[in-house]
Amino acid sequence: KAGVTQTPRYLIKTRGQQVTLSCSPISGHRSVSWYQQTPGQGLQFLFEYFSETQRNKGNFPGRFSGRQFSNSRSEMNVSTLELGDSALYLCASTPRGGAKNEQFFGPGTRLTVL
Amino acid sequence: SQQGEEDPQALSIQEGENATMNCSYKTSINNLQWYRQNSGRGLVHLILIRSNEREKHSGRLRVTLDTSKKSSSLLITASRAADTASYFCATDPPGANSKLTFGKGITLSVRP
Numbered sequence: 001k002a003g004v005t006q007t008p009r010y011l012i013k014t015r016g017q018q019v020t021l022s023c024s025p026i027s028g029h030r031s032v033s034w035y036q037q038t039p040g041q042g043l044q045f046l047f048e049y050f051s052e053t054q055r056n057k058g059n060f061p062g063r064f065s066g067r068q069f070s071n072s073r074s075e076m077n078v079s080t081l082e083l084g085d086s087a088l089y090l091c092a093s094t095p096r097g098g099a100k101n102e103q104f105f106g107p108g109t110r111l112t113v114l
Numbered sequence: 115s116q117q118g119e120e121d122p123q124a125l126s127i128q129e130g131e132n133a134t135m136n137c138s139y140k141t142s143i144n145n146l147q148w149y150r151q152n153s154g155r156g157l158v159h160l161i162l163i164r165s166n167e168r169e170k171h172s173g174r175l176r177v178t179l180d181t182s183k184k185s186s187s188l189l190i191t192a193s194r195a196a197d198t199a200s201y202f203c204a205t206d207p208p209g210a211n212s213k214l215t216f217g218k219g220i221t222l223s224v225r226p
Contacts, residue, residue: 056213
């Protein structure tokens with residue numbers, strides 16, 4: 001089975017722009033979670049989607065949003081980028097029937113905001 | 115705030131030695147998981163231990179869980195240079211819509 005894939009792998013944007021990141025979960029996985037990882041804050045939970053519905057949300061401003069499509073693929077969007085949004089954005093999927101929150105991660109998208 | 119707190123923050127050992135990493139947490143959990151991350155890449159799920167389990171093995175990995183002390187340890191035996199990575203513990207609290215919460219990680223360096 002193919003693993004979780006994320007595109008693009010690297011992205012450079014400037015302040016004020018917006019960005020959309022994409023995640024394709026492992027086939028058959030219906031839950032997708034997004035995390036932001038920075039050296040200072042570590043791994044911070046952004047949101048989780050299940051069956052196209054947002055099931056959980058972390059403490060991030062409304063500039064961060066996401067969605068999930070009927071094929072379980074997910075996108076996250078960050079509008080009005082700030083320098084502090086520079087981070088590794090990780091997507092993870094959870095298997096059906098597995099232990100709750102057992103997550104399988106993609107390689108991440110490295111976002112740099114200049 | 116972080117639920118899981120790993121200890122030590124950094125660990126440097128010689129190849130062949132054992133590496134022990136600890137994780138403490140604050141609230142009750144359904145399960146605790148350990149992940150590995152190689153420099154700047156995605157996390158790899160290593161092992162999950164449920165709250166009613168005390169010890170679990172997977173290859174060279176041994177995880178223990180003490181729910182009375184709210185702590186877990188990850189032991190890597192006979193370490194290899196390829197084990198050099200950051201290791202994170204993550205706790206899954208009770209609740210249907212609970213989210214996995216990660217610690218800040220331990221940087222393990224294995225010297226050849």
